[in-house]
Amino acid sequence: MVKRLIAPGISLLLGAMLSLIYNPALAEVLVVVSADAPFSRLTSSDLRDIYLGRRTQIADGMMVVPLDQSEGTAARSEFYTHFTGQTPAQIKAHWARQIFTGRGQPPQALANSRAVVERLVSDTKALGYIDPAFLDERLRVLTIE
Template sequence: MSELKKICIAAIVSSTMFVALPALAEIVVIVSAKSAATALTEEQASDAFLGKNNTLPGGVQAVPVDQADGTALREQFYSKVSGKTSAQMKAYWSKQIFTGKGQPPKEAGDSAAIKALVAANPNIVGYVDKSVVDASVKVVLTLK
């Protein structure tokens, strides 16, 4: 093997050893600051986002909105609240749609877009990276 090939292989191997893994975001479930809802359990959040319950504690209507499909935050959220992967969630919603039992939450983009929607409507519930939270929204659940 030529010296150049050895150097190239060594460079490739060493560069892949130090690839940074994406940091896990601190995910929070939010409602509008105007909402009467004050807290959610992980089970209540799961039920809202899986279409099993459309109300929050206190009888507040819940209209869940999702992060864009394929985002790391969405993957982490569903893994934490439902224990399901992206593929399992797609299968779940395919079955729900096919049997007429429900529709998945609408996608609203990234954390900033979801925060803006939630802030403007007391019935919308979303999940975002904690770093975007401000006084326009209220954190009702922090996922660990």
């Protein structure tokens, strides 16, 4: 219980500190793919549609597999708030409806940014978001237009 409260609290504090140094659009979470992935940019509406299960391909017909992080991680709430404009509760309600009506399944959820990085490196179709601290040379940061 206490842990649940502390984790977002710390991330909020960290986020606030980071936002003083970095551009907030880039600061808290990065959308990344493998360095070998065949694309380097994505429109924000494409990104939103991919993560809400509305489509699985980007403009030129390439399959993209989105990777999620477990509920409660700082990166996750930051990602959804920033890139879809919806709160985690809204996202949950969205997927409840999608699953119940048989219209889709949520992206596979990995435990943390590190797990996402490991998966991205081995799968060039995968798309994920990570804490900037985990960025390394095997990944490419997508430009979101």
